[in-house]
Amino acid sequence: GENVEQHPSTLSVQEGDSAVIKCTYSDSASNYFPWYKQELGKGPQLIIDIRSNVGEKKDQRIAVTLNKTAKHFSLHITETQPEDSAVYFCAASKGFLNSGNTPLVFGKGTRLSVIA
């Protein structure tokens, strides 16, 4: 089955700097790659996602890039702010719930701390 590796496990940045979190996946058939943000005491929330037919996607200060050949994708946060402090999870899926495929497989998470 799919295996998703996420690095680093913890990341500290100064406010205003950029943060990058990287994930690799094992199944070349995976075609959907979301990123979830989990604030303290809350459930994860989808912040951005990308499909395998796209190489990059941006939404204000966050962006995701995908390299299908290398089977890795990354989350980029620019101009970080204290409210960006949270745990971030990457995930991967192939044919979500089609033909018996299971739902998302998550990475182990990255705890991002933005220091004011």
Added chain:
Amino acid sequence: NAGVTQTPKFRVLKTGQSMTLLCAQDMNHEYMYWYRQDPGMGLRLIHYSVGEGTTAKGEVPDGYNVSRLKKQNFLLGLESAAPSQTSVYFCASSYGGRREKLFFGSGTQLSVL
């Protein structure tokens, strides 16, 4: 519109006790999921449901049972709790038009002593 609501929020059990976690969603979503979150392990899928009356096993189903008798509810049962089931449990749901976008509840912190 409350979204996904989990009850209880906290629970302490003794080894061997049983309990049921309730997940309710008011978004008319077809798909529902139970995940557990452990330190350093991320989110792992326990069971899921693609519609009322259906359930399927996820990555770590052993020791858990589920039921989806009503579309809006998804119950997770522990018949004989073990310390290894100490975890934070998250329920999520999604809808057919965008089934891969999961909406999560706020979690249940379960401790088994």
